Amino acid sequence: MAKTETRNHIIRTAADLFYENGINQTGINEVIKQSGIAKATLYAHFSSKDELIKAYISYKDKELMIAISEFLAPLPSGKKKLLGVLEFVKEFYHGGSFNGCWCVRSMAEIPVSNTAMRKYISDSKRKFLDYLIDLVKDGFPGLSKSKVNTRAEALYLFYESSVSESYLHNEEWPITRNIELLKQYLKNVN
Amino acid sequence: MAKTETRNHIIRTAADLFYENGINQTGINEVIKQSGIAKATLYAHFSSKDELIKAYISYKDKELMIAISEFLAPLPSGKKKLLGVLEFVKEFYHGGSFNGCWCVRSMAEIPVSNTAMRKYISDSKRKFLDYLIDLVKDGFPGLSKSKVNTRAEALYLFYESSVSESYLHNEEWPITRNIELLKQYLKNVN
Amino acid sequence: MAKTETRNHIIRTAADLFYENGINQTGINEVIKQSGIAKATLYAHFSSKDELIKAYISYKDKELMIAISEFLAPLPSGKKKLLGVLEFVKEFYHGGSFNGCWCVRSMAEIPVSNTAMRKYISDSKRKFLDYLIDLVKDGFPGLSKSKVNTRAEALYLFYESSVSESYLHNEEWPITRNIELLKQYLKNVN
C-alpha cells in the first residue's frame, strides 16, 4: 500500500472510532486492530496520538465542508442557502452516524494543559465560521463586511446549537426551533 | 467530621477538579489528594467514580440555579429577565472560573455504552430548560403553554450556544451576539 | 442482646457466607451487613478476621459432629455404623447446602506463612479422625489399638475423598464408589 493510502486508511478508521466513542475511549490498540496495521506503522505515520487526533479533526472538517457544499449547491444564493445550512443539520441528524460536533466533544476531552491541541480545535471551528462568512458574502453581494460577519456569526450560532443540543438531548426539536429562529432573524434583516 | 460534611467536602473538591480539567483527566487519586482524605473514605461515600460524577453534575446545577436566581432577582419580570439570563452568562464568563457547560463537556467524556449516565446528564439539562419555562411562564402570564415552551426553548438555545461557543473559542463575541439575537427575537414576539 | 448471643449470631452468619463463598471472597463488610451489627462490634468479639475464621471452623465441626451422631444413632454398632458415615455424606451432598469440606477449602485459602491457622485447621480435622477412632473402638470392642487406628484411618480417607471429590466434580459417583470400596474393605477385615 502506498504511504498516503496507508495514512488515509488509518485516519478514516480512527475517525469512525473517535467520532463514535470519543477520543479518550478509543485506544491506539483499537485503532490498529480495526486498521489491520502494526502499532509501529501507526507511529511511523503519526508521531503521537495527538497528531492522529488532529488528522481526525481535519478529516471530519473537510468531509463536512464537502457534504454541506454539495447539499447547498442546488439552492439559490441568499436566504434560502443560509436556511439550507440548518436543513443540512436536520439531514445530518437523521443520517444514522450523527454524534454531534467532533470539535466540541474533542475539546471536552483534551486536558486544559494541552493548549496547542485546544488552539488547533478552535482554529478548526474558526475555519467553519470563515466558510459561513464566504457563504453570506456570496449570497448578499454589496453587504458591508461588518454586516456579513454579524449575519454569519448568527448563522454559526444557530448551526452550533442545532448540532450540540440535538446530540445532547437526542431529540430533533433544537434543530427545528433553530430553523424557526433563523427564519425570523432573516425576515428582519434587509 | 460529620458524614455529610465530608461528603460535601469531597463533592466540592471533585467539582473544582472535574470542571477545571474534565472528568476523565481527573483521577480518583487527584480527588483524594486534594481532599486530604483516604481513598476508602471516598468510596465509603460514593460507590463508584460515576456516582461522584453524578453528584458533581447535580452540585454544579444547583449552584447555577442559585447563582442565576440571585442574579435575576432584582430584574423586572418579562423580557428584561429573559435578557438577564444571557447577561448572567457574560458575568459568568468573566468570573474567572468559567469552563463552559459541565453537562456538554461531561457528555463528551462518557462512553456511549454508559446510557444511564448519559440519561442523567441530559435529564439534568432538561431541568434547566424547565427552569427557563417557569421563568417565561411567570414573566408572561396568560401566554399559551405552547408559546411559553417555544419562547423558553429559544432562550435555552441562546443560552447554550453562548456558554459553549464562548468556551470553545475563549472569546466573548458568542455571548454578545446571542444577546443581540435574543433582543431582536423578543422585539418580534408580542 | 447478650454477649454470647451476639457472638453466636455473628458466627452463624459468617459461617453461612464463608462456607458458601469462601473465606477470602467474603469480606468483613459482608459479614456485618448480613449480621446487622456494627463493624466495631464484630471486632469487640473477634480480634481479627482470623479469629472469626477459627470460630467458623469450630462451629462447622461441632455442627457436623452433632449431625453425623444423630444420623448414626439408630444404626447398629459395627460395620453398619461405619457404612453409615458414608451414607451420611450422600445425604449431606443432596442436602442443598453442600459445599465440600470447610477445612480443605479454608486450608487452600490461608497463606503458607500463617502457620498458626494452618495448624488450627489440621488439628480440627485430626479431631474428626479421633471421632472416627472412637466410633471404630465402640463398634469393635476388643480390637487392638493398632487395628482400630488403621480401620478408622481407612474410613477417614473414604470419607474425605467422598466429600472433596463430589464437591470438585459436582457429581455423586465419588460417594457411591467410596461406599463400594468401604463395603469391600470391611468384608476383608475380621
Added chain:
Amino acid sequence: MAKTETRNHIIRTAADLFYENGINQTGINEVIKQSGIAKATLYAHFSSKDELIKAYISYKDKELMIAISEFLAPLPSGKKKLLGVLEFVKEFYHGGSFNGCWCVRSMAEIPVSNTAMRKYISDSKRKFLDYLIDLVKDGFPGLSKSKVNTRAEALYLFYESSVSESYLHNEEWPITRNIELLKQYLKNVN
C-alpha cells in the same frame, strides 16, 4: 526474547508462586516482580489473571502427566503399574515442592460465581481420570469397559485422598494407608 519463551517464562514463574502460596495470595505484582517483566507485558500475553490461572493449571497438569508417565514407564503393566501411581505420590510428597493438588486448592479459591473457571478446573481433573482409565485399559486388556471405569475411579479416589490428606496434615500416613487399601482392593479383583 521470542513471544512463546516469554509466555512460558511467565507461566513457570506464576506456577511456582500460585502453587506455593495460592492463587489469591499471589498478586499480579508479585508475578511480574519475580518474572522480571513489565505489567503490560504480562497482560499482552494473558488478557486477565484468570487466563494466567488457567495456563497455570494446564501447565501443572502437563508436568504431572509427564512426571507420572516417566515414573511408571519401567514398571510392568497391570497391578504393579496401578500401585506405582500411589508410589509416585509418595515420591512427589517427599520431593520438596509438594503442596497438594492445585486443582482442589484452586477450586477453593475461585468464587462460586465464576462458573467458567470452576468448569475448567473440574474438566482438568476429569482429564487425569481419563489418563488413569487408559492406564487400566492398557494394563488389563479384555476387561469390560464398565470394570475399567470402576477400577480407574477407585485408583483415582485413592490417589486424590493421598495427595489431599498428606498435604492437609503434612504427614505421610494418608499415602501409605491408601497404598495398603489399594493393594487389598487389587487382591480382590480378578
Added chain:
DNA sequence: AATGAATGAGCGTTCATTCAT
C-alpha cells in the same frame, strides 16, 4: 458495650509509547 467514619496498602487492569529486529 457499641458505634461508623476513616484509614492506607494493596488489588487487577489499561494506556500511549519505544525499540530491537
Added chain:
DNA sequence: CATGAATGAACGCTCATTCAT
C-alpha cells in the same frame, strides 16, 4: 518501510483494621 514484544505510570476499586465518640 514495517513489525510486535516490551514498557512503566496511571487507572478505578477493595480490603481488614482502627479510633474518636
